[in-house]
């Protein structure tokens with residue numbers, strides 16, 4: 001039986017699809033293709049990458065974040081004339097989701113215009129690990145090929161909320 005992922009025009013992947021993915025722990029090729037479409041594919045004005053505000057670097061980044069609720073959050077990198085105020089696409093997507101009440105996430109797809117597998121920066125890895133180490137991170141090339149990691153693989157021995165609960169001398 002093939003799993004069909006509904007085009008997320010309404011921002012929601014069918015919950016039965018997500019439940020199947022979560023229960024089996026496997027993302028299907030159809031789901032991965034959809035994640036790429038959401039993050040990057042030329043879909044004028046609607047892909048995450050198209051939401052980038054990057055007048056200084058001209059380095060567009062898009063992130064498509066899938067919450068376990070089935071909701072999808074798209075984010076672009078948001079640059080600032082005061083460079084230090086710049087926010088990465090992953091953080092944009094996460095901040096949108098967190099502020100809507102989401103706390104559990106399945107996967108994030110990251111896309112750029114370069115012919116390389118661009119991986120989340122260190123700050124983003126720390127930002128994302130707050131919500132779990134099992135997050136799947138897809139780094140997409142423009143042709144749709146990708147590398148896939150868990151956040152645990154990208155940020156081993158990380159510091160997280162559980163560490164704040166440890167007893168202190």
Ligand SMILES: [Zn+2]
Nearest residue numbers: 088120121124
């Ligand atoms: Zn980053």
